[in-house]
Amino acid sequence: MEFFELVKKRQSVRSYKPDPVSRENIMKILDAGNFAPSGQNQQQWEFIVVTGKAKEKLGESYGKIGEAYASQWEEPAKSQFIEYARTYGGAPVVIVVTVDTSKYPSTQKMHLESGCAAMQNILLAARDLGLGTCWMTGPLNDEAGVREALNIPEDREIVAVTPLGYPTEWPPMRDRVDPDLTKKVHWVD
Numbered sequence: 001m002e003f004f005e006l007v008k009k010r011q012s013v014r015s016y017k018p019d020p021v022s023r024e025n026i027m028k029i030l031d032a033g034n035f036a037p038s039g040q041n042q043q044q045w046e047f048i049v050v051t052g053k054a055k056e057k058l059g060e061s062y063g064k065i066g067e068a069y070a071s072q073w074e075e076p077a078k079s080q081f082i083e084y085a086r087t088y089g090g091a092p093v094v095i096v097v098t099v100d101t102s103k104y105p106s107t108q109k110m111h112l113e114s115g116c117a118a119m120q121n122i123l124l125a126a127r128d129l130g131l132g133t134c135w136m137t138g139p140l141n142d143e144a145g146v147r148e149a150l151n152i153p154e155d156r157e158i159v160a161v162t163p164l165g166y167p168t169e170w171p172p173m174r175d176r177v178d179p180d181l182t183k184k185v186h187w188v189d
């Protein structure tokens, strides 16, 4: 897909078909992540590809968050949201991006930003292959649960999580708050 079209067609997908994603496509997507810029060229990211039983365990953690979040909601929205959380929208794969940690805040920021760059490349590469994603930090409300489910040690910081799979449908594109960039852009001479 042409780059600017790709950027605009990447949308957060929250409902997936159960169809598997090939290992070849997953590796292509992670290769794009691996080609992101990184602070001091440290390439300080790692990618965890979660499927099967591990995905179920991860879903138990997010499901609990979903239960708390939707506790006051009416049915059927409540049950639907909990099911969405428990299954990551039915996606067959979840990808978790982690980075190195540092005791120095500026270095930690550098690591985290490198991880975000990798994350965005992953999202765009997936879209180019017709696959949906959703950058998610919500599951980190139970960070201990995510660490436990995936055996992530304390010396790795979790950047974000994304489901990966074929969308049941592409959601409508979200409007931008300032589509003409009249307020978001500041020209300084």
Ligand SMILES: Cc1cc2nc3c(=O)[nH]c(=O)nc-3n(C[C@H](O)[C@H](O)[C@H](O)COP(=O)(O)O)c2cc1C
Pocket: 010, 011, 012, 013, 014, 134, 135, 136, 137, 138, 139, 174
């Ligand atoms: C840092 C970050 C955290 C996010 N966390 C979540 C999340 O936990 N759950 C979720 O459904 N979407 C999450 N999103 C997705 C945003 O809701 C989404 O990007 C935004 O609504 C714009 O929609 P679009 O991605 O379709 O353009 C997150 C996005 C970012 C960049």
